[in-house]
Amino acid sequence: MVVLLFRVLILIAFIMVIYTLVQYFRNPDRKLQIAKAANTFYMVDDQNNSKKNIQFVYKGCHFEGEKYIGATEEAFEVVDVHIFARDQHELEGITRDDLYFIEQEILMRYPYAAVTWKYPISKLILTPIE
Template identity: 60%
Template sequence: MIVILFRILIIAAIILLLYSIIQYFRNPERLLQHAKISNGFYFIDEQWNSKKNIRLVYKGCQFEGEKYVGTTENSFEIVDIHVTVTDPIELQGLTRDDIYFLEKELLIRYPYAKVTWKHPIDKLIVTK
């Protein structure tokens, strides 16, 4: 009887270990940091939750966007997004085309939104 109980406990421990490993590799924070280190692009957002900020990484620079709900002709949508950079030093090497790429990615997810870039990014943007 005790041998069967130990086998069940070992199987449960293995299942718990596998679950923890899978959750570690699927963690969005870890993926965001990995994209920052590898100079990639990663986007974290809960589109159904308007209170959660948007976090994205592009070319080693981390941005954060605040979403604001407003009205469109037919419904309530995200109509305004204010994007700031978490560390302005990371902006070194980013071009205007990179900012336009990020704006395009935001507009794909939120077509009714107006993207507003905060200081110092707004100095680089030519079109208003």
């Protein structure tokens, strides 16, 4: 009887370890950190949940975007996205073309959205090109 109970407990522990490993590898925050270390673009977004913010990494800089719902001609859609950098020191090396690339990626997912950049990124966008 004790041997059977011990086998069941080992089976339960084995299932919990496998479940934990699967959750670890599917974690979006872990994928963001990997993309940040590799200086690639990666976006975490739940398009069906308008209350959940967009998080993305581009060239080692972690950005976050707040989505706002509004009315379009056909339905209620995301009409405004406010983007800011989590750490302003990571913005070093980000160019205007990089910001345009990020805007295009957001507009592909939310075609009715107007992208608004928060400080200090808005200063780069508003500065005239010489």
